[in-house]
Amino acid sequence: MGNTSARGALQASEQRAAERTGKVAVSSRYKRLPKRLEDDYKLEPGKVLGTGYNGSVFMATNATTGAKYAVKGFHLTGVSAEKMQQLEAECEIFLSMDHPHVARLVDVYECESQLNLVMECMEGGELFERLTQRKRFSEKDASNAVWQMLLAVNYIHSKKIVHRDLKLENFLYEKADNDHLKLIDFGFSHIWEPNTKMALSCGTLAYVAPEVLKKSYTAKCDLWSLGVILFILLAGYMPFSGAERAQRKAIEDGNYSWRPERWKTVSEEAKDLVKKLLQKDPEARLSAEQALAHPFIEKRRVSASGEVDQSCPLEVVDQTAGDGLVNFAKASQLRRACMSVMAWSLSNEERAKVRDMFIAMDKNKKGTITLYELKEVLTTKFQVADDQIKPIFDALDTSQNDEIHYTEFLAAMVSTRIAMHDELLTQTFQRFDVDNSGYITVDNLRVVLGESFNGAEVEKLIAEGDLTKDGRISYAEFIEYLKGGDSSDTQLEAAAKIVETEMAKEKEPAFGTLAWAKGKSQGLLAITGGTSSMKVNKSGSQPAQADSSGEGKKTKSRMCNLL
Secondary structure (H helix, E strand, O other): OOHHHHHHHHHHHHHHHHHHHOHHHHHOOEEEOOOOHHHHEEEEEEEEEEEEOOEEEEEEEEOOOOOEEEEEEEEOOOOOHHHHHHHHHHHHHHHOOOOOOEOOEEEEEEOOOEEEEEEEOOOOEEHHHHHHHHOOOOHHHHHHHHHHHHHHHHHHHHOOEEOOOOOHHHEEEOOOOOOOEEEOOOOOOEEOOOOOOEOOOOOOHHHOOHHHHOOOEOOOHHHHHHHHHHHHHHHOOOOOOOOHHHHHHHHHHOOOOOOHHHHOOOOHHHHHHHHHHOOOOOOOOOOHHHHHOOHHHHHHHEOOOOOEOOOOOHHHOOHHHHHHHHHHHHOOHHHHHHHHHHHHHOOHHHHHOOHHHHHHHOOOOOOOEOHHHHHHHHHHOOOOOHHHHHHHHHHHOOOOOOOEOHHHHHHHHEOOOEOOOHHHHHHHHHHHOOOOOOEEOHHHHHHHHOOEEOOEEHHHHHHHHOOOOOOOEEHHHHHHHHHOOOOHHHHHHHHHHHHHHHHHHOOOHHHOEEEEOOOHHHOEEEEEOOOOOEEEEOOOOOOOOOOOOOHHHHHHHOHHHOO
16 A cells, blocks of 8 residues: 555544544644654554564653653555554554543544554553463452453443453553553454444454354453453463363363362352353343453452442542543633543543542443543542532533543543643643644644534634744743633733843843833733834734834744743
8 A cells, every 4th residue: 555545544533533522632642743652652663562463562661751651553555455454453452442441542633654552651560471470360360350350341332342362461561569450452343333243253363252253243252351451360370271172162162171279269250250141142242341240359349358449430520530630621612622631641640639529420431431430430439519410521522423532531631630840841842833843823723623623613712822823832832821811801911021131131222121001901012122023902902013024023933942
């Protein structure tokens, strides 16, 4: 397939992903020339983290934060149509994933000959490796692990996606010192309509469901694979093993190896879930939603003393989180847009502060928060009036698909539970500056947000942050706007600070002096004297004026380097 055709296919997959999960979630991460991977990351090709079906994975370091990431690269030249179709599907599916128990796709870079997927680096290693160290999991640890896996699977299935290669190696721990698991590798994943059957026989044989071998299956194949994983965690051996031919026959017959001596200490609830997941008949097999309600999974919340563990109910949603949800709706559109984009640059540690709250609010366990679920939290815990709930929900639902995604929730937590620090602000500015100009322009906003954001046209949005009224937002203006407030007076003060900082650097004394026009009531920030002048109207309705000498433009062009 030629480069032009490949790029066209990827553009189509990007658009479909945006339809699934929202334009901001996709466009703020998908980058094309002149943006390059090397602008934002230092690649370490010698450090190969793994090799998947569709490409190798390398280590990379973020140039702003120094944080480690995993980069999966794909060649776009000389690619067969079949291979391109697989890459297109993987890119679309991964771009549309947004869940605490699914590995995060942080950035995508497309150039003439290469596509690079930048993913969070899961430093804790594979579930397989941890099991190898322990030999077997305790029932509590196995229940907690499978609960996390079921949350991920229930989420992808609710989005009409089937993974088709669930195995110990495709669940990774976030850190070596915690038990937070995430699903990876969507190379075999498929967007599936529930009333149809899939025919491609794929996956890893030891985990493959009987119906997959017969090339006629549904999303229930993932639940069989989870049954195999649970079996191994509890018993410490593979249910299907041996030569390939014998293994296939055992799988087709649903005849897993049951060693009584390994199962005699395992509870009846645990054995029951294993058997209900390893049902040969897919119709009799539990769905992810049903498995989440199984007594063995529910039992994970019961301590040795018989008390229920309060680690995941609504009690974990604290006052600052409630304030964040309410205040997000009160923020200006530009501020909400910035926080929505900013949420994609949050670190693992920052997301970890609030992810349990999201999981707790997601009562139906489908990976998003509905209007009803939001109402339950805000009315029962924070006494928010009924008539305020829908406006709050609409503000949070930036994708406008009647549900709040994980990152939309994270956006509301920025500045309340998660600090808005300089590195985060820098990365957010870079996401908006799609052409590497050093400014955010109306055209940049159109690329990232579309023609409007929550009903506000991009021209109006640019005016909110354009403190010096030159039709674009410099880095300094961006910082001052977000660190300040939404009011006119705060914006004027921010504009004054920007110009004062720049004037202090200006070597030519003829440029002039900064002075407030008498009283804020006059509504003008005036720069007077020397050979140039500029005015910022408090109402924001008039553009900045500069003399024809270009001195004003020269000063503003350096604002992106002020902080």
